[in-house]
Amino acid sequence: MNLEDKNLEDLFKVADKVGKKRYHKLTHQDLEDYRKFDHWRYVNGSAECGTTQQSKDWVRNNSDWHCPVCGSRFADVGGRTIDHKLPRSQYPWLSLDFRNLWVICRSxxxxxxxxxxxxYEHYLFIHYPDHYQDIQLFRPRQLLKSLKANQ
Incomplete structure (x- = not known):
C-alpha cells in the first residue's frame, strides 16, 4: 500500500485499523520494551524528559533550542518533553522505537x-495553518509503513 497517495481521511482509517488490530497481538517482548521505555524516561520521577543520562543525551542530540511545532524557545515555554508521534495508548509496542519519538515543548x-x-496534522492544519507545512517534515513515514507490514 502506498501511503503517499492516500488522503487524510483514508490515513486515519488505516492507522486506526492497524492500531486496533495489532494491539490485540501484543507479545511479552512488546510489554518488556514498554517497561524499558518507562525506565528510560521516568526513572527518578521525571515525567517529561527523564533523568537518566541516556534520555537526557537523547533529548539534547535530537532537539535544538526551539520547539518544532510552535517555534518557541524551550527555555521560554517551560522546557522540552519527549513525545510519541503515535501515542503509547494505541501503539505500546512502539514506545521505545526512536522513529516514534520527538522533542517538543510542554505546551x-x-x-x-x-x-x-x-x-494531529489535521488539528494543526485547522488551528495553526502556518505550522502545518513545517510539521509535515516530521511525519513518521517509515514508521507508518512498518505498521502496514505488521498487520
Missing part, C-alpha cells in the same frame, strides 16, 4: 495529547 505536548499523528 505543544499537552495540546497534542493522545492524538494519532494524522489527527
Amino acid at each position: 505543544c505536548n499537552r495540546e497534542k495529547g493522545e492524538m494519532h499523528w494524522y489527527e
